[in-house]
Amino acid sequence: MAQRIDVKDLNIYYGDFRAVADVEMSVEPRSVTAFIGPSGCGKSTFLRTLNRMHEVIPGARVEGRVEIDGVDLYAPDVDPVAVRRQIGMVFQRPNPFPTMSIADNVLAGVRLNNRRISKGDAQDLVEQSLRGANLWNEVKDRLDRPGSGLSGGQQQRLCIARAIAVKPQVLLMDEPCSALDPISTLAIEDLISELKADYTIVIVTHNMQQAARVSDRTAFFNLAGQGQPGKLVEVDDTSVIFSAPREQATEDYISGRFG
Template identity: 75%
Template sequence: MSQGIDVTNESIYYGQHKAVEDVNVHINPSSVTALIGPSGCGKSTFLRSLNRMHEVIPGAYVEGEVRIDGLDIYAPGIDPVDVRGHVGMVFQRPNPFPTMSIGDNVLAGIRLNNKKLKKSDADEIVERSLRGANLWEEVKDRLGRPGSSLSGGQQQRLCIARAIAVQPDVLLMDEPCSALDPISTLAIEDLMTELKATYTIVIVTH
């Protein structure tokens, strides 16, 4: 079930540098919220703070609160890896794992969490996720082919399928269409309209 996000007095730092200052925002569940603004104003930094991805940069930290369904994801004892299991992310450039098949790409996040899967369960997750990303009909006969064999727009939808396979509550998208042609961009936009029924989506536009 999608969940709302409440950000209170959030400032984001990289060492001594304050990149984002005093953000207060409520994001409704089952909605698409777009972040707009000039290049370098902190949109992607703010987006990554919603699943603690910015913390992979040494010296980065946050002041304030980010609550998802009432839970402060920065409270003591909260595991960032667990947060990322509930808040999926799709990046600017399509990044399927090049040595993995289309099917294995979809399952990568689940297997990363050391979940043992029966083949029937794995097949069901792959089909459900690819259907959710509007990609199933295009790739169902070549699931064993490398993910990198797909077109750019298909690769980005594969990355969306990979993100939703773990059934997150929130889906973050960092300029997901900036590397795509207009037709592929339209497909992603249409897909987001469908996905908002299931997920809370926050997107940085370009």
């Protein structure tokens, strides 16, 4: 199910402003790739281009290619809705639909895609997705209760269950633990490690220790100065980035000298 992503000569714009310049990199299947770098360097902007969420912002556009197994996601004949179905996204703050039950939250994406599903299949999918998000045992007796009644960490895992229910090939996570306590953060990190067996995962994080713990590869982004576009400085195995990076800017950032 998981697939490789190849980014070629990608430039990202908000109107006339180039926010991210000249990104070339690959994301390996069935692995976790972490994006790190100081605030404002374009990590989250770049992440949103990987499932065409960037272009929902008025005036936003990209130049270049984002390919999944050789298919350019920005080709004229590619449906952006189909791309977002294939590449799921989990946001910084948990965002379950407050008026929906836990079960209906899991099924929301499936129903949004107009997939007809029998009651029995829906029940199976809810259980399968919640098990996949390590949440089933905690909520199986209250599936008809509002998702907003869960704790923050449980809500984030519910959002992950909702994302995997539509059976994507890639999961994008934009600082998924930034609003969570340490115990909930550990639960999400453990879940990420389990999910990479089935998915290609890309995570944006400001937490260096988290990047070191959960990712197989790490990409460091930086910007030369105010008003300058963000750039990919280097990408490598996480062990290399944190022990012997090629670029001095990477060394300075991970050692806490700036950012």
